[in-house]
Amino acid sequence: MNNAHVPVMLSEATEALQIHPNEWYIDATFGGGGHTGEILRQGGNVLAFDWDRPAIEAGNKKFADHINQGKLVLIRESFAKLHDETTKMQTEQKVGRIQGILFDFGTSTDQLLSSERGFSFTGDGELDMRMDDRLGVQAKDILAVVPEKQLSELFLETGGEPQARKIAKAIKSSPVPITTTGQLAELVKKVKKGRTGKLHPATKVFQALRIAVNSELEQISLALPQALDLLQPGGSIVTIAFHEGEDRIAKRYFREWAKTGLGEESGPFTPADGEVQKNPRARSAKLRVFRKTNE
Template sequence: MNTAHQSVMLTETLEIMAIKSGSVVIDATFGSGGHTQALLDQGATVIAFDWDTEAIERGVVRFKAAIAENKLFLIHESFSKLAEEVANLKQTEDLPISAVLFDFGTSSEQLMSAERGFSFMGDGPLDMRMDTRLAVMAKDILALVPEKQLEQLFREFSGEVHARAIAKAVKQSPTPITTTAQLVDCIAKVTHRKAHGLHPATKVFQALRIAV
C-alpha cells in the first residue's frame, strides 16, 4: 500500500491562486513539499515553513538545488512565527509576497509512522512532537498534568464525552503510560466501542496532538 502523502486538490488550488512566474509565495505548511514543488514548477520563489523536523530534513535533501539558487527558503518554524520570520528574511532579501498557502492537518506519513506516536493504529512511544527540539512529549503531559486539567484538555480539545473517566484511568494507572498501545488499552477499559463509528481513542489522541 502506498502511504506517501499526496497534496489534496493540488490542481484546483493552483488554478485559484493563478501564480505568475517570478511571484513570491509562502507555503505555510510545507509537509512533503507537494505544493512547494508545484509552485516552483510555475516559476515562483517559495518561502516554506514547517515545524516538523523530519519534513525539514527531507526537504533540505529533495530541494537542495532550489535552496542553493535562492528559489526556496525553507524555514524550520511553525507558521505562527510567519510574520516574524518573513520580516527577518526581508532584511537581506527582496521578497514581495504575492500569496500565502495553508494546508492544515496531519499527513498520512506522520500518522503511519508508529515511532512518532501520532496515531493509535500502531504501537510506539507517546511522543507526538512535530518539532523534536521541543522537550515535552505526549507521555509527559499524561504524567505531569493533574487529573482535572487532563479532563479539561480532553474535553476542550476534542469534545471527548468520557473525558473525566479517561483522565481518572490515566492518573490511576499502576504504571506510567508511555506508549500508544498502553493509552489505547487504558481508554478501552472505560469506554464502549460502537460497532460503527469512531475508534474510542480517536478524540483523546486528537487532543494530545493539539496539546503537544
C-alpha cells in the same frame, strides 16, 4: 507501497492563491512539500516553513534543484515566527514580496506513520507527539502531570471526546503510568467498549493531546495576523483545517478583517467526493480564503 503524504485540496488551494510566475508565496506548513511542489510547478517561488526536522531534511533533498536555483527557501521554524523570518529573508534579498500564504494545519502522513514519534494509535511507540523535537513537553508528560479534571477538559473541549471524564479517570487511576501509544489506545478502547463508529475510538483523545503538546491553536492565533501583515494587497491567505478549533480561529480572523474593510473572506470549501474517496484523510478538510484588498 507509497506512503507519501497526499496533499489535500491541492487544486482548490493553488487556485485560491492565484500563482503568478516568479512571484513569491509562503507555504507555512511544508510537510511532504505537496503544495510547495505544485506552486513551483506553476512557476511561483516559495518560502516554506516547517518545524519538523525530518520534513525539512527530506525537503532539502527532494527539492535540491529548486533550492540551488533560489526558487525555494526552506526554513525549520514555527510559523509563529513567520514575520521575523520572512523579513530577515527579504532583507537578505533571498525572498521577494509575498503574493500568497498557505496554511495546511495538522500532521503529515509521514509524522503519523513514524510509530516512534507517538502520533498514532496504530503501531506502538513512546507517547511523544512533538512535531518539533526542540519542544519541552511530550504527551506522556501531560498524562503524568496534568490533573484529572484538566485532562478531562482537554479531551472534551479540544478533542470533542464525549467520554472524556471516564478516560481521564482511567488514566489517572491506572496502576502503571501510561507512556506508550499502545497503552493509551487500549485504555481508551476499554473505557469506550461497545461503542464503535467509523473512527478509531482513540482518535479524539490522540488529537487533543497532539494539539496540546504542540500548542497548535496558540501557534495559529499568533501566525495569522503576521500573515496578513506580510501579504501584498491583492494576495490571499488560504487555510486548510482538519479540526474545528483550527478552523474557528481562521474564520474569526477572516470575518473580523473583512468587517474592518481589509479584504474579502470566502469559504468554507470542502473537498470533492472523488478526493475523499481517494484520500480519506481529506474528509474533514475545510478550506478558507481571505483576499487582502487594503493595507
